[in-house]
Amino acid sequence: MTNQQSVSPQHAPVTVIGLGPMGLALAGTLWDHGHPTTVWNRTPEKANSLVAKGAHRAGTVAEAVSASPVTIMCLKDYETMYEVFDSAGDALNGRLLVNLNSGTPKEAHAAVSWATERGASYLDGAIMVPPPLVGHPESVFLYSGSQDVFDEHRATLASMGDPRYLGSEPGLAVLYNTALLEMMYATMNGYLHATAMVGSAGVSAVEFAELAVDWFMPAVLGPMLAQEAPDLDKGNYPGDLGTLEMNLNALEHITRTSEEQGVHTDQPRLMQEIASRAIADGHGGKNYLAVFEVFKKATLKATQAP
Numbered sequence: 001m002t003n004q005q006s007v008s009p010q011h012a013p014v015t016v017i018g019l020g021p022m023g024l025a026l027a028g029t030l031w032d033h034g035h036p037t038t039v040w041n042r043t044p045e046k047a048n049s050l051v052a053k054g055a056h057r058a059g060t061v062a063e064a065v066s067a068s069p070v071t072i073m074c075l076k077d078y079e080t081m082y083e084v085f086d087s088a089g090d091a092l093n094g095r096l097l098v099n100l101n102s103g104t105p106k107e108a109h110a111a112v113s114w115a116t117e118r119g120a121s122y123l124d125g126a127i128m129v130p131p132p133l134v135g136h137p138e139s140v141f142l143y144s145g146s147q148d149v150f151d152e153h154r155a156t157l158a159s160m161g162d163p164r165y166l167g168s169e170p171g172l173a174v175l176y177n178t179a180l181l182e183m184m185y186a187t188m189n190g191y192l193h194a195t196a197m198v199g200s201a202g203v204s205a206v207e208f209a210e211l212a213v214d215w216f217m218p219a220v221l222g223p224m225l226a227q228e229a230p231d232l233d234k235g236n237y238p239g240d241l242g243t244l245e246m247n248l249n250a251l252e253h254i255t256r257t258s259e260e261q262g263v264h265t266d267q268p269r270l271m272q273e274i275a276s277r278a279i280a281d282g283h284g285g286k287n288y289l290a291v292f293e294v295f296k297k298a299t300l301k302a303t304q305a306p
């Protein structure tokens, strides 16, 4: 392995645990930025493209964590993190764990105690962009926890995007993440439901997007939805960059965060129910826009009603 004493922070070795669509993007970007990159995933074959580039596939979690001073985890949730790191034993001692899993502020607090007991430093974080935007200097990543730890590793974190430090309270990154995602899902649902409404009169998603995006949509989401409008018309929702199952997981965390924080839960719960229904209808492996199928069906029922 690379001599960690002699490398600049911009090229420090990094380990990535979890190679779903997002973990693959993080590891690929870190490698492209010159970080010797070690990876581990429950399904080891998902590392094949990274290994072909030159990344190292560790055989065990302990080996993966021991390979680098910094381990970035991008797993389904905090429960999965405990399950995965259970086997790591003493390997966590003296390492930094950066948690980019989805979760709630309470879970972030518990994770700090868990890491401390194992002698590891810990930063909690959240990724505010989809996988293709990882590595762009303006792509926002949120972090909370020890400022000293954040400052020490800022250069490594900056290889993935724009690292924003929110404060020493460890739950802040997750709290901001769930709040911002709620805005995103509510906007997406409003757009998809509106598209289903005009669709009931035979208006295509492409036609509606031409007007709706200019009229209302925020700068980031608007162009993306306009680009995806032809897929709405075709019912084509490829899930290769993130699945509805993954989004339901995020929606559950928004509801649970609202509960934990003592604010109203009806709004996120409704979005969670709609996503669950789309999954029950067989769309779990597709992308989030597949909730459009739920809205369209309800429209059909309404127009068929006497």
Ligand SMILES: NC(=O)c1ccc[n+]([C@@H]2O[C@H](COP(=O)([O-])OP(=O)(O)OC[C@H]3O[C@@H](n4cnc5c(N)ncnc54)[C@H](OP(=O)(O)O)[C@@H]3O)[C@@H](O)[C@H]2O)c1
Pocket: 017, 018, 019, 020, 021, 022, 023, 024, 041, 042, 043, 046, 074, 075, 076, 077, 080, 083, 084, 100, 101, 102, 127, 128, 129, 130, 131, 241, 242, 243, 246, 249, 250
């Ligand atoms: N994709 C996005 O657009 C996006 C955007 C922002 C944030 N995020 C966040 O990034 C994280 C990862 O998302 P993702 O889209 O890459 O996919 P994901 O489906 O949420 O997570 C997949 C990862 O978790 C692992 N995993 C799940 N259950 C496991 C278990 N019981 N034991 C061991 N490993 C397990 C998977 O391993 P296997 O490969 O073996 O199944 C895979 O590495 C999530 O917390 C998500 O909220 C995603």
